[in-house]
Amino acid sequence: MADFDQELDASGLNCPLPILRAKKTLNAMDSGQVLHVVATDPGSVKDFDAFAKQTGNELMESKEEGGKFHFLIKKS
Amino acid sequence: MEDKKLAIIATKGSLDWAYPPFILASTASALGYETQIFFTFYGLQLLKKKLALEVTPLGNPGMPMPMGMDKWFPVLGLALPGMQGMMTAMMKKKMKDKGVASVEELRELCQEAEVKLIACQMTVDLFDMDHSEFIEGVEYAGAAAFFEFAGESDICLYI
Numbered sequence: 001m002a003d004f005d006q007e008l009d010a011s012g013l014n015c016p017l018p019i020l021r022a023k024k025t026l027n028a029m030d031s032g033q034v035l036h037v038v039a040t041d042p043g044s045v046k047d048f049d050a051f052a053k054q055t056g057n058e059l060m061e062s063k064e065e066g067g068k069f070h071f072l073i074k075k076s
Numbered sequence: 077m078e079d080k081k082l083a084i085i086a087t088k089g090s091l092d093w094a095y096p097p098f099i100l101a102s103t104a105s106a107l108g109y110e111t112q113i114f115f116t117f118y119g120l121q122l123l124k125k126k127l128a129l130e131v132t133p134l135g136n137p138g139m140p141m142p143m144g145m146d147k148w149f150p151v152l153g154l155a156l157p158g159m160q161g162m163m164t165a166m167m168k169k170k171m172k173d174k175g176v177a178s179v180e181e182l183r184e185l186c187q188e189a190e191v192k193l194i195a196c197q198m199t200v201d202l203f204d205m206d207h208s209e210f211i212e213g214v215e216y217a218g219a220a221a222f223f224e225f226a227g228e229s230d231i232c233l234y235i
Contacts, residue, residue: 014175016103020185023106041175054107 002061004036004072005029011040011068018044019051022073026057029075034060037071044069082111083226085234089118091129091164091179096235097122098182105189109230113186114222116196119235120203123195123210127179130164139163187213194221 008025010018018039026035037048045062048071052059061072082104086097097119101111115123122129133139133154153159171178177185186193197216200207207216226232 012175014177016099016106017175017177020102020106051107 002072003034005033007036007038009038010044011038013039014041015043015047019047022048022051022071023055026073026075031075033075035073035075037073039069039071040067042069044071048073079108079110080231081225081229082109083222083229083232084111084113085222086113086115086119086122087117087235089121089129091131091167093235094122094127094129094179095182097233098179098186100233101191102182102185102189104231105186105191111186111189112192112194112222112225114194114196114217114226116199120195120199120205120210122179122183123193123214125209125211129179130160131167132160133163134160183211187211192225 006025006029008021010021013021018037018041022035022037029035037044039048041047045064048059048062051057052073056076058074058076059071060074061070063070082101084097084101088094097113101113104111121127131139133141192215193211193213194215194217195210197218200216207214
């Protein structure tokens with residue numbers, strides 16, 4: 001997994017909380033910085049993809065590892 | 077590019093139906109939508125300072141019942157006193173166990189995200205409700221005000 005500036009553990013949270021927490025964390029970050037989100041909600045895979053497409057933030061990586069979902073989002 | 081707009085009418089005042097308007101509005105805000113929810117009739121319950129929302133199995137054949145209760149308790153059983161309170165407690169516990177946000181939490185997230193919450197003044201009067209019963213930040217208006225925003229919206233939902 002590439003470098004990141006901030007991490008958000010959304011494990012155990014269900015829709016739409018992982019997205020809402022990620023959005024809130026990104027708001028406090030600078031453009032170009034990378035957020036690493038960890039989630040357990042299987043729905044979050046499609047949701048983070050859709051979130052990136054609609055907000056213009058780049059989803060650099062999306063993968064499952066050890067039963068958890070990891071996302072790297074670069075703030076636009 | 078101008079922000080997209082989402083207009084929602086929330087008409088139901090039960091625990092289960094409290095979720096769709098608040099989930100969709102908070103998510104839309106996170107995606108950059110400007111969002112308004114217009115609360116009318118039983119939807120006004122969702123704006124009360126102290127939420128007392130319940131869920132009922134009555135008239136709801138789609139509701140999954142624990143331990144096959146729907147087979148053991150036909151319709152009359154579901155109407156027994158205490159059944160609604162029990163179903164509400166079970167539903168709340170299930171939601172907590174599954175990491176589903178509470179209605180209060182989602183409502184706060186909507187307010188943080190500047191979702192505009194509008195109460196229908198006509199139904200507030202109809203039910204003899206008082207503005208002091210509702211949370212801070214609620215605006216009061218009528219159908220014409222709703223159309224001013226809804227007419228410009230990209231998505232309009234009646235829930």
